[in-house]
Amino acid sequence: MTNLVVAFITGITTGGLSCMAVQGGLLASSLASQIEQDLAYAGKDSKGTIKPRIALPITLFLSSKLIVYTLLGALLGGLGQVLQITPTAQAILQFMIAIFMIGNALRMLNVHPIFRYFSFEPPSKVTRFIRRRSKSEGSWFSPLFLGALTVLIPCGVTQTMMAAAIATGDPLSGAALLFAFTLGTSPVFFALSYFATRLGALMEKYFIRIVAASLIILGILAFDTGLNLLGSPFSLTRVASGIRSGQAQEISDLQTTTSDASLTLNVVDKGYRPRKLHAPAGVPVTLTLITEDVYSCSRAFLIPAIDYAIILFATGEEKVEIPPQEPGTVLPFTCSMGMYTGEIIFDL
């Protein structure tokens, strides 16, 4: 659920702006013919007002775009499922997403022409086809068709979301992710389309820096997620939680510290309680994961070091057998997005 919210917010902020920069021209030109057509018939209007009906074509355009991207999400999610993504592969994918995002940001900031290769350029035959369609007569078909065609010119942020859809490894989650993202971009598209004609170039230059800066931040977060998935102790999330925990953490430690070889971890919407577990070294340990009405990504539970990954039921109990560990070993665990983390310390 959380990652859907993140996708929606990404859509309504950076995604909307960056997609508008790439696909706005397509929408504007499909609207232009509608406006011309309406102006031509304006003389027949009984009220005598000239009001191009652009709300309908914009809605058609955006609905079509939403449907096509949702289908794409399902396809990419399915692809991720077929590829059987392990935590390590997921981490690599996250690193690639990070590189892609930061590369795109550097491209937008025009740091060096080499970064232009971070954007996907369709062959000129495809762009010519899209352009021709966009100039043809205004009808309900044109915006619907052009909305669907946006799938061929995804903007940088969309491309990252597509990679994230692959990483979900499930058609439904992939579809939901791209649906949430595209839905987020829609209000931005709708609002900006009202100021359409001159917007393309202006918007692009004005907002490009904000988009680039946001991409760099998102890129760093994606990199951090990759580190978490590999169980690295040096990720920003882990360092930050180490600083934050302190005293409150000790109390929960006392409650759960037991000398026998079984541990209990409560999986809640906001992560794992407690975040630090202590276990005896040298003996097999059974970790019981308890969920109760959990609907966040904390349900996708991983222990990278022992290559353990599971999607827990919303409510239920799951036992993980951990092989004997050397004294002093720290086993980090995380959710599949790398947002929620914790660790088991073998020091008893």
Added chain:
Amino acid sequence: MRKIEFLITDMHCVNCAMRLQDLEDILPGVKKVDASYHKGKMVVTFDETTVTIEDLIRETRKLGYTAIEENAI
């Protein structure tokens, strides 16, 4: 028919390349425009009896880009 390559330094996204293809509609003598954001270049095939290089540069400027004549192909 002539074919000329232009350097376009101020494209900032893939969509710019698509916008440059508008030249095909603006100037009737222009047969084909192949613009690439990756390469920062535009190759124009045109009928030299109806369109001049100056026309191309002027119309490109109107679209918001600077075209620098690079070489004839």
